[in-house]
Amino acid sequence: MPIIEVQSLYYSYPGSKEPSLIDINFKANEGEFVVISGPSGCGKTTFCRALNGIIPVSYGGEFKGSVVVDGLETTKHQVYEIAQKVALVFQNPENQLFCTSVEREVAFGPENLALSREEIRCRVDEALEMVGISHLREKSPDELSGGEQQKVAIAALLTMRPKVLVLDEPTANLDPLSARSFLKLLARLNEEMGVTVLLVEHRLEMVSHLADRCVIFDGGKIVLDGPPREVLYSDTASRLGIGVPKAVLVAKRLKLQEITKAKPLTSWELADLVRGIKP
Amino acid sequence: MKVLAGFDYRRGKTPIHKLDPRSKLVYLVLYSALTVYFKNPLILLLLFVSTIPIVSVGKIWGRWGISIKGSVFFISFIFIFNFIAQVLSGSTMADAVLSGISMSIRFVALISIFATFFLTTSPEELTQSMVQLKIPYDYALTFNMAMRFVPTLGKEAGHIMDAQKSRGLELEKGNLMTRIRNYIPVLIPLIISSFRRAELVADAMESRAFGASKKRTSLYVLTMGSNDYLFIAISALSFLLLLSLNLFAGIA
Structure with a gap:
């Protein structure tokens, strides 16, 4: 059974004429790493918020279809129930950290769940360790860099032991180096803990090789859904103007596929291929 | 200030x-x-x-x-x-x-x-002491968040002021009334962005199971030590001493 199942989802924000999501059908299996991309305003953010139920529960608006997460239908349960299954990381780290120390921040979730103190302590230590920010424990979120703040946001969600991590452009405010280290962390969590990852990201250059699947949104609809190599080499992808990796563009211009069958995604894959071609 | x-x-x-x-x-x-x-x-x-x-x-x-x-x-x-x-x-x-x-x-x-x-x-200890003094958690949390977002708002106000100045807004010109009026183009965006921020913070809180149980646990519990009792005793004694000065020696 898929861990996330979205069926003919339609949603329009209260007071807006145009729907933000139209007839979305989407499935994700446990342990999958899915990258979601698409032009601005295509419904990615709305889709993320529909996955843990804050849409439609907190936002209202017109909602049709169904979103089922680990057997729970979002409209039939409270957000705090769904939140224990689906962890949502937002774009701006500053607005999702509201405590005055990293440790308190990370403990906030399990405190709400009224777990025992020992259990909270254990989960907090574990999450800080896993994300590699144990040394920041005493700091105030205000004193941290953007990359560190996003790591705190992840740790704060991991303490609730979610099955799915949904991240809405988490690297948008980060410099390339911090972004890379953050994405590596995601890949590690996915691999070691088996957490399902749904990552909204424009920098496909950095993530497409990590992903099992690539989903492209446009105008509130899913227009492409498949393995990254299929999706990114398709004509639709280049037409939409999403951040197709440079290696893909070069390979297409070189018409590499006429020579080899391979579809390189990264610059090093491309380099290896080119070196391997005998004149 | x-x-x-x-x-x-x-x-x-x-x-x-x-x-x-x-x-x-x-x-x-x-x-x-x-x-x-x-x-x-x-x-x-x-x-x-x-x-x-x-x-x-x-x-x-x-x-x-x-x-x-x-x-x-x-x-x-x-x-x-x-x-x-x-x-x-x-x-x-x-x-x-x-x-x-x-x-x-x-x-x-x-x-x-x-x-x-x-x-x-520390703000977090102060918040915790409020919780332990039986002040409802919502109020204590509001207080804690106010402390947390003061620097953030300060930074934001700085950004808005820079943006408006670069469009030609002159904040330090004119008499007192005009100066106050000059701040309106700074205040309005600041207020609107604070409302937006409040919504996003609420989303983040809900995503972390806020409100899941009536009686939430706190990771830390404050306990009074011997130093605390000593400090309270000194404060109380000196308080009484000064009050008796007032009562018996008539010093007001």
């Missing part, structure tokens, strides 16, 4: 920092009451001087000093206004001067008492 340096908490490991916020709260309430109650400038000076050992043990000379220096600006206002009010209400010159001096010392003493409290008490 250098007086605000008195609210700029930094982590510390001194015995004063380690005191339970509740015992410091007892001190804060008792001593503020005394400061408001007494009029005698010598007693008020004594109350001010009594904060100095705390400043010294708490090693907060730097920010405490800035905050006291910053209050000097207000003192001149307080002195002049108080003096004028006293003279107008028919006091003699000498009484008016004395009352002005008392008022000024009282102000500085209050600033000092509050500064020693806030400079040595």
